[in-house]
Amino acid sequence: MKAVVMHAFGDSGVMSVEEIKLAAPGPGQALVKVMAAGINFMDTGTRRGLGAASSLPLTPGVEGAGIVLAIGPDVSEVQVGDRVAWHYVPGSYAQQVLASVSQLVPLPNAIDFDTAASLMMQGLTASNLVHSVYAIGHGDIAFVHAAAGGVGQMLTQMIKLRGGKVIGRVSQENKVDAVIAAGADYVVIGRASQVASQVLRLTEGQRVNVVYDGTGAEGFADSVSLLDYFGTLALYGPFMDPIAPIDIFSLPRSIKLTYPSVMHYVRSREALLERSRALFAWVIEGKLKTVIGRRYSLAQAEQAHRDIESRQTSGKLIINP
The missing domain is CATH 3.90.180.10 (Medium-chain alcohol dehydrogenases, catalytic domain)
Known part of the structure; x- marks a missing residue:
């Protein structure tokens, strides 16, 4: 064969x-x-x-x-x-x-x-992210990086199924329609490190409950800055850009960072x-x-x-x- x-x-x-x-x-x-x-x-x-x-x-x-x-x-x-x-x-x-x-x-x-x-891979990953890693509830605001990708589109649909609101990020304008079709409430365009201000304008200053990020280092600081009290930054993907060692005391208090594996x-x-x-x-x-x-x-x-x-x-x- x-x-x-x-x-x-x-x-x-x-x-x-x-x-x-x-x-x-x-x-x-x-x-x-x-x-x-x-x-x-x-x-x-x-x-x-x-x-x-x-x-x-x-x-x-x-x-x-x-x-x-x-x-x-x-x-x-x-x-x-x-x-x-x-x-x-x-x-x-x-x-x-x-x-x-x-x-x-x-x-x-x-x-x-x-x-x-x-x-199987992307669906199970997204399912675990919205059910177990951070259990999306009605009215929760989620920010999804790379929202036009396979995991991103799955995440968007599942967040909406659980009653959440979705702000998706794409890198190019030609990917916007796919994210809207998946059910996103808003879409921002730009690199992972360039969209925090756009997100906060859309939410009128309200920070988000969870950020799902499969990109890694580039958007890390902005992702953290977008989290509300008790918010969660869920990193996923085995080959994302590595994030440098973090001084935990430099981060906002009362947030959570997690890097789960679907296998677990x-x-x-x-x-x-x-x-x-x-x-x-x-x-x-x-x-x-x-x-x-x-x-x-x-x-x-x-x-x-x-x-x-x-x-x-x-x-x-x-x-x-």
């Missing part, structure tokens, strides 16, 4: 399509035909050799949806022919993937594979199933919409990484093997 393979870390040119053979599934594993693989910014960090150590050669990608082809001994969680979706399954840029069944969730027939592949919130299969079912239900009921920005073949993985690194895309990028 064909897969995107890397034999070195580096720029997008280190990826190529090769024929590889996967082992038969062992205990606790399933072999899955990949119908759609989600592209995430964290994949570019893996490609560059950042984050957790990875051995070469490797196939990037950790998210997708497909059909179970075979199961290992004593596996009962899934059966051959099941439609499934997953997150944090390495090697997803491929026609087939060998997955731990603990990371597979049943996919309802009402949800297509592309939609499922756009939900769905570390049990029960938690993963519960949160995934809630996401799928929202989609089926028409309450949550995914936006597929672009679709690529395996051979176009290099272009896909160039596109996502350009920060010019909107919505979710998908590989259809």
